[in-house]
Structure formats: structure tokens, C-alpha cells
Amino acid sequence: MDLTDYKEIRALLERHGFRFSKSLGQNFLTAAWVPQRIAEEAGLDEQTGVVEIGPGVGCLTVELAKRAGRVVSVELDRALLPVLAETLRGCENVEVVFGDACRLDLRALAAEKLAGLRPVVCANLPYNVTSPLLTALIEAGCFETITVMIQREVARRLCAGPGCADYGAFGLFVQWHCVPELLFDVPPSCFVPQPKVTSSVVRLTRRAAPPVSVRDEALLFRVIRAAFNQRRKTLVNALAAGLGLDKAQAEAAIVRAGFDPLVRGEAVGLGGFATISDEIHALRSVDL
Ligand code: SAM
Numbered sequence: 001m002d003l004t005d006y007k008e009i010r011a012l013l014e015r016h017g018f019r020f021s022k023s024l025g026q027n028f029l030t031a032a033w034v035p036q037r038i039a040e041e042a043g044l045d046e047q048t049g050v051v052e053i054g055p056g057v058g059c060l061t062v063e064l065a066k067r068a069g070r071v072v073s074v075e076l077d078r079a080l081l082p083v084l085a086e087t088l089r090g091c092e093n094v095e096v097v098f099g100d101a102c103r104l105d106l107r108a109l110a111a112e113k114l115a116g117l118r119p120v121v122c123a124n125l126p127y128n129v130t131s132p133l134l135t136a137l138i139e140a141g142c143f144e145t146i147t148v149m150i151q152r153e154v155a156r157r158l159c160a161g162p163g164c165a166d167y168g169a170f171g172l173f174v175q176w177h178c179v180p181e182l183l184f185d186v187p188p189s190c191f192v193p194q195p196k197v198t199s200s201v202v203r204l205t206r207r208a209a210p211p212v213s214v215r216d217e218a219l220l221f222r223v224i225r226a227a228f229n230q231r232r233k234t235l236v237n238a239l240a241a242g243l244g245l246d247k248a249q250a251e252a253a254i255v256r257a258g259f260d261p262l263v264r265g266e267a268v269g270l271g272g273f274a275t276i277s278d279e280i281h282a283l284r285s286v287d288l
Helices: 006-015 033-041 059-067 078-087 106-113 127-140 152-159 169-177 217-229 235-243 247-256 270-282
Strands: 048-053 070-075 094-098 118-124 145-151 178-186 199-206
Touching (some): 033 059, 033 118, 033 178, 033 199, 048 059, 059 070, 059 094, 059 118, 070 078, 070 106, 078 094, 106 127, 127 145, 127 152, 145 152, 152 169, 169 178, 169 199, 169 217, 217 235, 235 247, 247 270
Parallel strands (some): 048 070, 048 118, 118 145
Antiparallel strands (some): 178 199
16 A cells, blocks of 8 residues: 555545544645655664654654664554554554653653664654654653654754844754754645645754753753843843843853843854853852
8 A cells, every 4th residue: 555645545544434633733745755755864774763753644654664673653643543553564563652742751662662772763743742742852862863854944943053033942952952954845735634834854863962061051041041032132131031130240141251242142152152151150149
């Protein structure tokens, strides 16, 4: 069966009485080159264990199964379980797990199901939960690479640097932990039903160590969030408001870190934020 052929998918789903759910971000691929290319870009071999989120009817799952040692696919829609039992019959190295990937302990899942293999993630993610899922996958701390299809707009944010309109706190979080690469775009015409937006495939490769050193990582991310919560303000005002500093303290930290007192957060790179965070950390009298 061709799991990307629209007619075959429709007949299969009708036979199982399946209805698409918008709230589960169900846009299934109908262009064979897409799951093939995503699986190729995931860098799989016999030594790799893949966590897939949202197998749908299994078109990407079968491509992963051909290339990896083992695949564990987490699906939240119970109605898809009998469909997957049919489409993945013969894929001996695949296990489908029913559950909500946003709530599962993904590190424990990988340790239990993929023991002895190099754990990676590869998926066409449900777009309504892209950010929490990516956060959970990165925070799991065990996946060497995360190769996923997401909305192009989000993909651009993950890869953006200072001065770009897409630059922000989420991209900095991702770049702190991973090296992101924008691989290729996929138009809405490659899905059923068609999403309203273009999609992109990105690969996040876990860093062995953060790109710059910082005294207090939690404080660094408080600084970054404060800077972008009020991105139109100067960094002095954004940090004063977001961290409860007085303006003179915020300005002193920013100037000591080597920035103009009128700088905005969107012009400061990860290294700059780390230096500013360390200067704020040094204000020991401040109750943060
Ligand atoms: N992999 C298939 C493909 O490429 O055609 C389907 C991808 S579709 C964009 C997203 C899939 O994720 C759907 O099968 C949906 O039911 C499932 N899903 C949605 N939310 C989920 C969650 N929180 N945990 C696990 N699966 C989820």
C-alpha cells in the first residue's frame, strides 16, 4: 500500500471510520518524496533508535523503519491504532505507543524502548503543540538529533540570529542546547487536508556543551525572556520591568557588558546576553 496516495489513504481511513481532527493537528502527507527525504535527513542506521511523534497512517514510520534499528511511535488518537496495526504489519522493528507526547516522560520512553541504540527524534509534528513538544524533546536531554517538520514561521524563529524579525527567546533556548539547520520547505499541496501555511523541515543537533559559558543558566533565560517580553522597549527598560531591577542597575549591567545603554534586546546575541546575565549576577545586593 502507498501510504502517501490520497485515494488509498481515503479508502483506508473510511474503512476504519476515521475522521480527521483539527485539534490534533492532523495533516497527513500525500507526497512520497517528503517522508523519504525527512527520513534520509535524520541520519539513521542500524545503531539508531527513533522516537516518532504522531505517526498518522504511518507513511514516515515505514521510511524510518527501513533505515533505523528500532522505531517507537507515539500516537494520541486512539482511532489511528487499528489503522497503524494494518499499515505497519510487517515492520518488525516498530512499536506504536498510545499516549500524549506532551505528557509522556520522553527520556524514560527512549531509555526503555531504545536501550543500546543512539536515540534520535524524527517526526512530522502536530502544529498546534510544536513549541511545547520541541521544548520537551530538547529538555529530555538524550536525543542526539531532532529532525522534524514544523510550520515555516516557527522553523525560521529557531534559526534566527540578532537583527532578524524572527529572532526571539524560543530561538535562543533552542540555540543554547542545539545547532539548528533549516533543511527544506514543503508546500501545503503535499498534505491532506491542506494546512494554511508552508512547512519546513529542520534538524536540531544537540550540543555537547552550551555555546558560551554563563554563571547562572536560569538567570540567563530570565534575562532573555524579560528582553523579548517587551521587545520594543530598550533593554534597560525591559530588564528593569521584567526582573524588578531599578533602571540604574539594569543600565550599569548592560554598559559593563559592553553595550550601548539604548540597545534593544533584538540586537544582542547569545554571548551578549550571557555577559549581561553575569553582570546582573554580580549585583549581589539585588534580590533576584
Ligand atoms: N506522520 C503523519 C504524516 O506525516 O502524515 C501524521 C502527521 S500529523 C501532522 C500529526 C500526528 O500527530 C497525527 O497523527 C496526530 O493524531 C498526532 N498527535 C497530535 N497530538 C499528539 C500528541 N500530543 N501526542 C502524540 N501524537 C499526537
